[in-house]
Amino acid sequence: MTNDVNEQLEVIPQDYKYGFHDDRVNSYKAEKGLSEKVVNVISEIKGEPDWMRQFRLKALQTFYSKPDVTWGADLSTLNFQDIYYYIKPSDRSERTWEEVPNDIKNTFERLGIPEAERKYLAGVGAQYDSEVVYHKLKEDLENKGVIFLGTDQALKEHPDLFKEYFGKLIPPADNKYAALNSAVWSGGSFIYVPPGVHVDIPLQAYFRINSERMGQFERTLIIADEGSFVHYVEGCTAPTYSSESLHSAVVEIFVKRGGRVRYSTIQNWANNVYNLVTKRALCEEDATMEWVDGNLGSSVTMKYPAVILKGRGSHGEVLSIAFAGKGQHQDTGAKIIHVAPDTTSRIISKSISKDGGRASYRGLLKVLEGAFRAKSNVVCDALILDDKSRSDTYPYIEVNEKQVSIGHEATVSKINDEQLFYLMSRGIAEGEASSMIVNGFIEPLVKELPMEYAIELNRLIQLQMEGSVG
Amino acid sequence: MSKGTLEIINLHANVEGKPILKGVNLVIKPGEIHALMGPNGSGKSTLAYTIIGHPRYEITQGEVLLDGKNILELKPNERAVHGLFLAYQYPVAIPGISVANFLRSSVSAVRQYGKKTEDNSGAAEENHLIPMRDFRKELDEQMKMMGVEKSFARRSLNDGFSGGEKKRMEILQMSLLKPKYAILDETDSGLDIDALRTVSEGVNRLSGPDLGVLVITHYQRILNYIKPQFVHIFMDGRIVESGGADLALVLEDKGYEFIRQKYGLEINLAAEDKIALKEVVS
Numbered sequence: 001m002t003n004d005v006n007e008q009l010e011v012i013p014q015d016y017k018y019g020f021h022d023d024r025v026n027s028y029k030a031e032k033g034l035s036e037k038v039v040n041v042i043s044e045i046k047g048e049p050d051w052m053r054q055f056r057l058k059a060l061q062t063f064y065s066k067p068d069v070t071w072g073a074d075l076s077t078l079n080f081q082d083i084y085y086y087i088k089p090s091d092r093s094e095r096t097w098e099e100v101p102n103d104i105k106n107t108f109e110r111l112g113i114p115e116a117e118r119k120y121l122a123g124v125g126a127q128y129d130s131e132v133v134y135h136k137l138k139e140d141l142e143n144k145g146v147i148f149l150g151t152d153q154a155l156k157e158h159p160d161l162f163k164e165y166f167g168k169l170i171p172p173a174d175n176k177y178a179a180l181n182s183a184v185w186s187g188g189s190f191i192y193v194p195p196g197v198h199v200d201i202p203l204q205a206y207f208r209i210n211s212e213r214m215g216q217f218e219r220t221l222i223i224a225d226e227g228s229f230v231h232y233v234e235g236c237t238a239p240t241y242s243s244e245s246l247h248s249a250v251v252e253i254f255v256k257r258g259g260r261v262r263y264s265t266i267q268n269w270a271n272n273v274y275n276l277v278t279k280r281a282l283c284e285e286d287a288t289m290e291w292v293d294g295n296l297g298s299s300v301t302m303k304y305p306a307v308i309l310k311g312r313g314s315h316g317e318v319l320s321i322a323f324a325g326k327g328q329h330q331d332t333g334a335k336i337i338h339v340a341p342d343t344t345s346r347i348i349s350k351s352i353s354k355d356g357g358r359a360s361y362r363g364l365l366k367v368l369e370g371a372f373r374a375k376s377n378v379v380c381d382a383l384i385l386d387d388k389s390r391s392d393t394y395p396y397i398e399v400n401e402k403q404v405s406i407g408h409e410a411t412v413s414k415i416n417d418e419q420l421f422y423l424m425s426r427g428i429a430e431g432e433a434s435s436m437i438v439n440g441f442i443e444p445l446v447k448e449l450p451m452e453y454a455i456e457l458n459r460l461i462q463l464q465m466e467g468s469v470g
Numbered sequence: 471m472s473k474g475t476l477e478i479i480n481l482h483a484n485v486e487g488k489p490i491l492k493g494v495n496l497v498i499k500p501g502e503i504h505a506l507m508g509p510n511g512s513g514k515s516t517l518a519y520t521i522i523g524h525p526r527y528e529i530t531q532g533e534v535l536l537d538g539k540n541i542l543e544l545k546p547n548e549r550a551v552h553g554l555f556l557a558y559q560y561p562v563a564i565p566g567i568s569v570a571n572f573l574r575s576s577v578s579a580v581r582q583y584g585k586k587t588e589d590n591s592g593a594a595e596e597n598h599l600i601p602m603r604d605f606r607k608e609l610d611e612q613m614k615m616m617g618v619e620k621s622f623a624r625r626s627l628n629d630g631f632s633g634g635e636k637k638r639m640e641i642l643q644m645s646l647l648k649p650k651y652a653i654l655d656e657t658d659s660g661l662d663i664d665a666l667r668t669v670s671e672g673v674n675r676l677s678g679p680d681l682g683v684l685v686i687t688h689y690q691r692i693l694n695y696i697k698p699q700f701v702h703i704f705m706d707g708r709i710v711e712s713g714g715a716d717l718a719l720v721l722e723d724k725g726y727e728f729i730r731q732k733y734g735l736e737i738n739l740a741a742e743d744k745i746a747l748k749e750v751v752s
C-alpha cells in the first residue's frame with residue numbers, strides 16, 4: 001500500500017498552502033473575551049432549550065474554578081480574554097454547495113473538500129469558524145437511518161437521543177478545557193449509526209478557522225449502535241496569522257455491542273493555533289474503537305484519545321503520529337482503561353521532532369481489578385532529526401489485576417546516518433533521503449489510513465521536512 | 471589522464487583520527503576490470519567508502535579524479551549521478567521503504583529525471599520521477615534477470631533479507647543504475663554457488679567498454695566468472711603489489727605471507743606508526 005501512496009506523491013507544493021484567509025462580513029461576531037454574557041449570547045442565537053443554556057453556564061463556572069493546566073505543554077501565553085468565542089459566518093447550514101456563501105464555498109473548494117466528497121466520501125460536514133456551513137450525507141445512508149448532522153442541528157432534530165448521550169462520557173468537570181468547550185461549544189458532528197448498518201466509505205468533517213484570534217469549540221458525538229460500523233475522518237486548517245487562535249474540541253463516542261468505530265484525524269492547524277482536545281470512547285461488549293491520530297500542525301497540541309473498555313471482549317486502539325517542527329510542541333498520547341475481562345488494546349505512537357520541535361508521548365494504560373486476561377501492547381517510537389529537537393516519553397501503567405499480559409516498548413532514535421548515506425550513495429539528495437526515512441518510520445501507521453489520507457499525510461510530512469510549513 | 475578515467479592519487483584517509491588509507495594509487499579506465507585483494511582490516515572497504523564519499527572518512531591527502539575532475543568535494547548523491555556505484559559489503563536495511571519506491575527514486579535521481587522535464591517543457595515540477603509504467607517494466611525485467619522474486623519489490627529495503635538476497639539486491643541496483651564505475655565490495659561472500667553465478671553474470675552483462683569495475687574479494691572463485699585484467703594486493707592502507715590475473719592464483723596458493731616476507735615485516739607499520747613507535751621507544 002505504501003508503494004502506491006508514494007507513487008501518487010509526485011507533485012509536491014512548496015509551502016503551507018492553507019495559510020490564506022477570506023476577508024468577510026460575518027453574520028454575527030460576539031465580543032472578544034469569555035464571559036457569562038458571551039455564553040448567554042451563544043445559547044440565545046442558537047435558540048437552544050433551557051437545559052443546554054444551564055449546562056453551559058454551569059460549565060463556565062467549572063472552567064473558572066479549575067486551576068490552569070500546568071502538567072503538560074506550556075500554555076502560559078494563552079490569553080483567554082484575547083479570543084473571540086463565537087463567530088457565525090452565515091445564517092444556515094446548507095445541503096448543497098451552491099447554497100453556501102461564495103467566499104466560504106471557494107475556501108472549501110481550495111481545500112478540495114467538494115471534490116473529495118464526490119470521489120470517496122459517504123458524507124461531509126464543513127465547519128467555518130463557529131458554525132457548520134454545510135452538511136450532507138448520501139441518500140442511501142439516510143434511508144438506512146444513519147444520522148449525520150451538525151451537532152447544533154442534531155440538538156434541534158433529535159433532542160432525546162442527543163440528551164441521552166451528550167456530556168455523559170466527558171462531563172464538563174473532566175478537565176479545564178472540556179469545561180471551556182462545554183460552556184461555549186458550537187458546531188461539530190453528530191452521528192448515529194443504527195444496529196447492523198455498515199457505513200463502508202468514510203464520513204468526513206472539515207474544520208476551518210478563518211478569523212484571527214478565533215476560538216473554535218466543536219463538539220462531536222458519535223453513537224454506533226450494535227454491530228454497526230463507521231469510519232469518521234476529520235481534517236482541519238487555519239490561516240497563518242501572527243496572533244494565536246484556540247481550538248478546543250470535545251469528542252464523545254459510544255460503541256455498542258459488537259460495533260466498531262474508527263476515528264481518523266489529520267490535524268494540520270497553522271503553527272499559531274493552540275490545540276487542546278479531549279477525545280474519549282466507551283466500548284461495550286465485543287465493541288472496537290480505533291483512534292488514528294495524526295498531529296502535524298498547531299503550536300501546542302495536548303491530546304490523548306481515550307478508550308474505556310467497559311464491555312467484555314472489547315478492543316481499543318490508538319495509533320498516533322506526531323510531527324513537531326520549529327516552535328511546535330506536540331504533547332500527545334493515549335489513554336486506555338481496561339474495565340472488563342478479555343479486553344485487548346494496542347497503542348502505537350510514532351513521533352518525529354525537527355528544527356527545535358518537541359514531541360512528547362504521554363500515555364496511561366490502566367487495568368482495573370477484575371479485568372481478567374486483559375492484554376495490551378504499547379509501542380512508542382521517537383525519531384529526533386537534529387540536536388535542537390527533543391522527545392520525551394511519559395508512559396504511566398497502572399495494573400490492578402494479576403492475570404494480564406502487558407507489553408511495553410519505547411525507542412528513541414536519531415536519523416540513522418548509515419541509512420541516510422546508503423540512500424544518498426544511490427543518487428538521492430539528502431533532503432529527500434531523510435524524508436524517505438521518516439516516511440519509512442511512520443509507514444506502519446500510514447498504511448492503516450485510507451489511500452487518500454495516507455497520501456495527504458505523507459505529503460504533509462514532506463512539507464514539514466522541507467521546513468516550509470507555517 | 472584519459473577521458474572517463476577514475477584516478478586515485480596518493481589517497482590518505484583517517485577514521486576517527488586514525489590513519490587507515492596511507493597513500494593509495496590506482497587508475498581504472500573504462501572497460502577495465504580490477505581486482506583488489508588484501509587481509510582483513512587492511513582498509514579495502516575504507517577505500518570504497520572514501521571514493522563514494524562517506525563523511526566518516528576524513529581525507530588528509532590525495533585526490534580522486536573522474537574525467538580529470540576532483541570529485542572529493544562532491545556529495546555522495548552527486549558522485550552517484552557522475553556514475554560511481556558501490557555494491558556494499560554490508561548493505562543496510564531501511565524499514566518502511568519499499569524496494570520499488572527506493573529504486574524508482576534512485577533511478578530517477580541518477581538519471582536526473584527532474585532536470586530533463588525542466589529542460590524540455592515548462593512544466594518543471596510536473597514530475598521528478600520516472601513514469602511508473604516505464605519504471606515497472608524495467609524493474610520487472612531486471613529482477614527476472616537477477617533471479618529476484620517479484621514480491622521483493624514491495625518488501626522493505628534489505629529488511630529481513632538474507633545475506634545472499636542483500637547481495638543480489640545490490641547488483642540489481644547496479645543493473646538499473648548503469649554506473650560508469652562500480653566497486654563490488656565482497657559481493658561474493660555469503661552467496662551460494664548458483665547465486666554467485668547469477669550475480670557474476672549480472673555484472674558481466676553490464677561490463678563492456680564503458681564500465682570500469684573494481685572487485686574487492688578474498689577469494690579467487692568470483693574471478694573465474696568476472697575476469698580481471700589487473701589484480702592488486704592491498705595491505706596496510708595501500709596497494710603493495712599489482713599484476714595480471716595470475717597474481718590472484720599465486721595469492722590463493724601462498725597466502726599473504728609471501729608478500730609480507732617480500733616487503734619485510736615493515737609493511738605492517740605505516741610511516742605514521744613508525745614515528746609513534748619511535749617516540750614510545752625513545
Ligand SMILES: Nc1ncnc2c1ncn2[C@@H]1O[C@H](COP(=O)(O)OP(=O)(O)OP(=O)(O)O)[C@@H](O)[C@H]1O
Pocket residue numbers: 485486490508509510511512513514515516517526559
Ligand atoms: N567507523 C570506524 N571506527 C573505527 N575504526 C574503523 C571504522 N571503520 C573502519 N575502521 C577500521 O579501519 C580498518 C580498515 O577497515 P576496513 O573495513 O576498511 O577493512 P577491510 O579491508 O575492508 O576488511 P575486511 O576484509 O574484513 O572487510 C580496520 O582496522 C577497522 O577496524
Ligand SMILES: [Mg+2]
Pocket residue numbers: 514515516559655
Ligand atoms: Mg571490507
